[in-house]
Amino acid sequence: MNVLKIYEKAPAKINLMLDVLHKRNDGFHEVEMIMTMVDLADRLEFSELPRDTIFISSQAGYIPLDEKNLAFQAARLIKERYDVRSGVHIHLDKKIPVAAGLAGGSSDAAATLRGLNRLWRLNIPDQELQELGAELGSDVPFCITGGTALATGRGEKLTPIPNPPQCWVILAKPPINVSTADVYGRFRSDKIVRHPSAAKMEEAIRNQSFAEVCGQMGNVLEDVTLKLYPEVLHLKEAMIKLGADGVLMSGSGPTVFGLVSKESKVARIYNGLRGFCKEVYAVRMLT
Numbered sequence: 001m002n003v004l005k006i007y008e009k010a011p012a013k014i015n016l017m018l019d020v021l022h023k024r025n026d027g028f029h030e031v032e033m034i035m036t037m038v039d040l041a042d043r044l045e046f047s048e049l050p051r052d053t054i055f056i057s058s059q060a061g062y063i064p065l066d067e068k069n070l071a072f073q074a075a076r077l078i079k080e081r082y083d084v085r086s087g088v089h090i091h092l093d094k095k096i097p098v099a100a101g102l103a104g105g106s107s108d109a110a111a112t113l114r115g116l117n118r119l120w121r122l123n124i125p126d127q128e129l130q131e132l133g134a135e136l137g138s139d140v141p142f143c144i145t146g147g148t149a150l151a152t153g154r155g156e157k158l159t160p161i162p163n164p165p166q167c168w169v170i171l172a173k174p175p176i177n178v179s180t181a182d183v184y185g186r187f188r189s190d191k192i193v194r195h196p197s198a199a200k201m202e203e204a205i206r207n208q209s210f211a212e213v214c215g216q217m218g219n220v221l222e223d224v225t226l227k228l229y230p231e232v233l234h235l236k237e238a239m240i241k242l243g244a245d246g247v248l249m250s251g252s253g254p255t256v257f258g259l260v261s262k263e264s265k266v267a268r269i270y271n272g273l274r275g276f277c278k279e280v281y282a283v284r285m286l287t
């Protein structure tokens with residue numbers, strides 16, 4: 001019997017700017033972020049199963065494969081909501097570092113919603129997939145369509161904007177685990193001296209000015225994570241010293257990324273970081 005197999009790519013996201021406005025009554029924080037995707041991706045393979053069950057496997061030994069996996073949760077949600085009685089085996093080829101501020105789990109969840117929509121021929125429009133995704137996590141709706149977007153609300157309200165000018169993105173993840181909930185929990189808006197501006201970043205992108213984009217980068221969550229984990233601050237300083245054009249922590253951290261326009265600089269920065277940080281990636285922006 002021929003088993004139907006389909007594939008989805010789940011790219012990592014970076015936050016070019018991230019501002020937190022205030023804490024809401026539901027415990028989430030109201031944010032303003034400009035997010036885009038980079039060419040560092042997990043790959044998901046979906047195969048039909050004869051039994052009505054969800055089975056997750058992965059080459060990565062460090063992620064949960066049960067109902068704690070966001071891909072499992074996405075598959076369960078779509079099955080329940082659309083009354084699907086078929087089973088699926090999802091194999092996750094993990095490439096995105098976990099709990100890194102790069103939305104690896106959220107992107108896997110989004111890829112699962114897209115993939116199962118195709119596998120089971122459900123014809124769910126993207127907007128409905130995004131609404132489903134919001135039930136799984138604040139970053140999942142953005143990961144459904146990707147591209148570049150202004151995200152507001154708790155991150156689920158999206159306005160697409162043009163892609164930033166193409167460049168290299170060097171990502172470095174120190175060997176620490178950062179909890180997003182913990183970072184938001186410690187955030188104090190009255191301590192923030194300079195808020196990054198979504199409007200100015202959007203304008204820089206619309207102008208296709210790489211220098212302006214670098215100048216508008218900012219993430220108020222650095223105020224929490226850099227104090228809690230000085231190694232993230234050191235990584236940032238090292239990337240600046242090595243010559244990256246714009247350097248910022250992504251999301252709640254701990255990954256730090258540097259934007260670099262000149263290819264000739266990439267190897268030097270990459271090798272300089274590899275001297276003291278094991279997880280370093282040099283990729284292109286996904287445009």
Ligand SMILES: C[C@@](CO)(OP(=O)(O)O)[C@H](O)COP(=O)(O)OP(=O)(O)OC[C@H]1O[C@@H](n2ccc(N)nc2=O)[C@H](O)[C@@H]1O
Pocket residue numbers: 015018027028029030031033100101102103106136137138139140153154155180181184185250251252253
């Ligand atoms: C900080 C960001 C920036 O893109 O990314 P990561 O660092 O996780 O990649 C996101 O806001 C993270 O989104 P996501 O990782 O999907 O978070 P969720 O699962 O929805 O929420 C995890 C926890 O973070 C807190 N949370 C999340 C989003 C938000 N706008 N306000 C919050 O206070 C809540 O305590 C929540 O229980």
Ligand SMILES: Nc1ncnc2c1ncn2[C@@H]1O[C@H](COP(=O)(O)OP(=O)(O)O)[C@@H](O)[C@H]1O
Pocket residue numbers: 063064068069070071092097098099100101102103104105106108109180251253
């Ligand atoms: N498919 C998945 N890939 C990665 N992590 C997952 C996945 N499913 C659940 N998780 C759990 O989600 C948490 C956050 O992972 P991740 O999405 O990589 O972080 P972040 O939101 O910081 O980018 C981790 O504790 C991890 O164990």
